[in-house]
Amino acid sequence: MKSYLLPKTQLASWLSRVQADRTLYAPVADADGVLDWREVSDPAQIVLPPGVPDLPVKKLFFPTSETMLQYAYRADKAAVVATPPPATPFAVFGVRPCDALAQQVADLVFLGDLPDPYYQARRDAGTIIAVNCTEALPECFCASLNDCLTEAPGADVLLTPLDDAYLVAALTHKGEDLLAATAGDLPEATEADLARQAEVAAATAAAQTRKIDMEGVTELVRAAYGDEDFWKEHAEACVGCGVCTFLCPTCTCFDVRDDAISGRGQRFRCWDTCQFADFSQEASGHDARAHQWQKQRNRICHKFWYSVDRTGVLSCVGCGRCLRGCASHSDIAATIEDLKKQPVTPDE
Amino acid sequence: MSNPATDQRCHPCTLQNNPYLPHLATLTLVREEGPGLMTFEAQFQDPETAQTFTYLPGQFLEISVLGAGEAPFGIASVAGPGRPLRFSVQKMGLVTTALHGLSEGATIGIRGPFGNGFPVLEHKGKNVLIIGGGIGLPPLRSVIEYLRENCHDYGEVCIIYGARNPQMLCYKECLLDWGQDEAFDLKLTVDKGDEDWEGHEGFVPSYLEELNPPADNAVAYTVGPPIMIKFVLQAFDKLGWPRNQVFASLEAKMKCGFGKCGRCNVGPKLVCLDGPVFSAEELQGLPWI
Numbered sequence: 001m002k003s004y005l006l007p008k009t010q011l012a013s014w015l016s017r018v019q020a021d022r023t024l025y026a027p028v029a030d031a032d033g034v035l036d037w038r039e040v041s042d043p044a045q046i047v048l049p050p051g052v053p054d055l056p057v058k059k060l061f062f063p064t065s066e067t068m069l070q071y072a073y074r075a076d077k078a079a080v081v082a083t084p085p086p087a088t089p090f091a092v093f094g095v096r097p098c099d100a101l102a103q104q105v106a107d108l109v110f111l112g113d114l115p116d117p118y119y120q121a122r123r124d125a126g127t128i129i130a131v132n133c134t135e136a137l138p139e140c141f142c143a144s145l146n147d148c149l150t151e152a153p154g155a156d157v158l159l160t161p162l163d164d165a166y167l168v169a170a171l172t173h174k175g176e177d178l179l180a181a182t183a184g185d186l187p188e189a190t191e192a193d194l195a196r197q198a199e200v201a202a203a204t205a206a207a208q209t210r211k212i213d214m215e216g217v218t219e220l221v222r223a224a225y226g227d228e229d230f231w232k233e234h235a236e237a238c239v240g241c242g243v244c245t246f247l248c249p250t251c252t253c254f255d256v257r258d259d260a261i262s263g264r265g266q267r268f269r270c271w272d273t274c275q276f277a278d279f280s281q282e283a284s285g286h287d288a289r290a291h292q293w294q295k296q297r298n299r300i301c302h303k304f305w306y307s308v309d310r311t312g313v314l315s316c317v318g319c320g321r322c323l324r325g326c327a328s329h330s331d332i333a334a335t336i337e338d339l340k341k342q343p344v345t346p347d348e
Numbered sequence: 349m350s351n352p353a354t355d356q357r358c359h360p361c362t363l364q365n366n367p368y369l370p371h372l373a374t375l376t377l378v379r380e381e382g383p384g385l386m387t388f389e390a391q392f393q394d395p396e397t398a399q400t401f402t403y404l405p406g407q408f409l410e411i412s413v414l415g416a417g418e419a420p421f422g423i424a425s426v427a428g429p430g431r432p433l434r435f436s437v438q439k440m441g442l443v444t445t446a447l448h449g450l451s452e453g454a455t456i457g458i459r460g461p462f463g464n465g466f467p468v469l470e471h472k473g474k475n476v477l478i479i480g481g482g483i484g485l486p487p488l489r490s491v492i493e494y495l496r497e498n499c500h501d502y503g504e505v506c507i508i509y510g511a512r513n514p515q516m517l518c519y520k521e522c523l524l525d526w527g528q529d530e531a532f533d534l535k536l537t538v539d540k541g542d543e544d545w546e547g548h549e550g551f552v553p554s555y556l557e558e559l560n561p562p563a564d565n566a567v568a569y570t571v572g573p574p575i576m577i578k579f580v581l582q583a584f585d586k587l588g589w590p591r592n593q594v595f596a597s598l599e600a601k602m603k604c605g606f607g608k609c610g611r612c613n614v615g616p617k618l619v620c621l622d623g624p625v626f627s628a629e630e631l632q633g634l635p636w637i
Binding site: 068069071073075076077078080081082109110114116117225252253254255256257258260263265267269272274279280281282283284286288289294298301302305306309310 | 366367368369370372374412414415416417418419438440441444451453454455457573574599600601603604606607608609610611612613614615616618635636637
């Protein structure tokens with residue numbers, strides 16, 4: 001697939017070409033300075049922070065809340081229609097490789113044998129333009145988990161900063177189509193440029209101070225499942241706010257609810273979290289994960305074990321948002337490190 | 349309200365087989381079954397769906413009350429073209445309370461069937477032991493009636509059913525019917541009887557141990573409260589039944605019914621996709637209770 005060299009001074013004009021046929025989203029600072037994914041009218045609004053933006057990009061494919069059905073009803077009669085998801089083409093610029101990979105992880109849940117039509121529509125309509133990292137935040141640990149810095153799986157186009165230009169590479173057919181339409185007279189990248197991409201990725205990986213040996217992590221978590229004391233100790237300070245899961249780029253659990261008045265209404269879904277008290281509590285009151293330590297155990301086991309069993313991949317990409325956002329300083333990477341020090345206990 | 353058929357922005361996926369879109373159905377029977385328990389029968393409004401909708405014993409439905417929400421319920425009937433779907437509902441939360449407020453003729457939404465169901469097709473030729481507790485009987489009725497309709501394919505069928513007290517034994521008409529049918533050996537028990545109760549007293553798992561059914565060429569299907577299932581599985585262990593001959597249907601809070609919403613996981617298993625029926629062998633080591 002073709003790669004180009006985009007001088008940094010021409011980034012805005014290239015993004016304007018990208019924007020000509022599609023809506024452009026990118027990290028933009030909100031009133032509180034939080035970097036959120038917003039529609040961009042002027043590329044000058046875009047803020048590319050070191051590391052990941054504050055919020056994960058998943059909301060563009062899986063909105064915090066979305067209407068699924070609309071209906072009208074009376075005692076003996078009803079009509080229900082599915083609300084069509086928007087299929088307006090869009091591109092999202094500034095996605096870090098870990099977030100792009102996370103979207104691929106979410107695909108394994110939402111697509112597959114019985115695809116979720118709302119997610120699928122947004123996924124089909126969206127093109128992910130990733131920008132490789134050149135700096136590592138103290139919380140970053142993707143290099144311990146995956147090859148997102150070098151391969152950027154999940155991205156359609158990858159930009160790698162090289163001195164005064166970006167190496168712009170198409171990674172998928174969708175990315176190729178976007179570049180065919182927007183590259184204009186950009187020069188094609190040389191072999192030397194391509195070689196430098198790997199150097200940048202390696203330097204960023206080396207800059208990550210948080211390094212964890214993840215060898216055998218699934219077996220480690222599985223073996224520690226029954227060690228209640230370990231999980232209690234590690235969840236002792238958890239207040240159950242769920243921010244770890246809302247900030248997680250791969251967490252996709254949702255609630256479905258109805259909202260109706262005077263015989264008209266909608267069924268909508270919204271983000272939910274396994275950390276909330278009523279998440280798995282049945283109407284009878286029975287809850288197999290009633291305690292907060294069981295909820296935290298579920299989260300960690302899901303990232304490193306359940307997800308591997310179900311989809312073949314870890315559902316932690318090492319973005320570090322959960323530990324940056326946690327009010328009680330819970331640290332998923334440190335938990336794995338601590339697990340290695342535990343004596344192995346038999347299953348419950 | 350927007351019309352998807354004419355909406356230009358509409359994605360084709362939503363028009364064909366949107367798995368979240370319920371089929372509309374009319375309640376043809378609404379009957380009080382016991383304390384806080386109602387039985388419903390429903391017919392699909394679309395004649396083609398009514399003819400083609402099929403399911404296995406032990407599968408479940410997502411039932412909608414528009415304006416209130418949606419919840420999963422086990423199917424109590426046996427599949428057949430044009431036959432009504434039956435399910436029973438204990439009044440517990442928002443959706444179940446709304447269902448209890450409906451009358452015959454009301455419209456509900458139905459999605460499904462979901463889940464794996466009991467492996468009745470794999471178990472042809474076996475003796476079948478059915479073990480129910482409380483409101484676990486309605487989903488087992490789908491198995492029992494299936495076994496009656498296909499009795500030549502199966503060996504002896506024994507039903508052990510119990511509830512807290514005689515009032516809480518549900519599906520009393522069915523119990524009378526099954527008790528009189530030579531195809532079934534029906535054993536009833538209550539935790540505590542009243543002055544009219546002449547039958548067995550005691551918990552279902554201990555009654556199972558007393559009865560000591562042989563494991564040879566047999567399989568067991570159980571539905572009931574989690575605590576009962578836990579002790580039923582332990583009883584089978586004591587009786588020496590191999591764990592791959594014992595099957596339990598689990599309940600879990602669910603939203604989507606097909607593996608997307610994420611809340612019904614029991615360890616790495618999803619109750620909606622991998623269950624609700626699991627063998628005792630599969631449940632070993634799973635955090636299901």
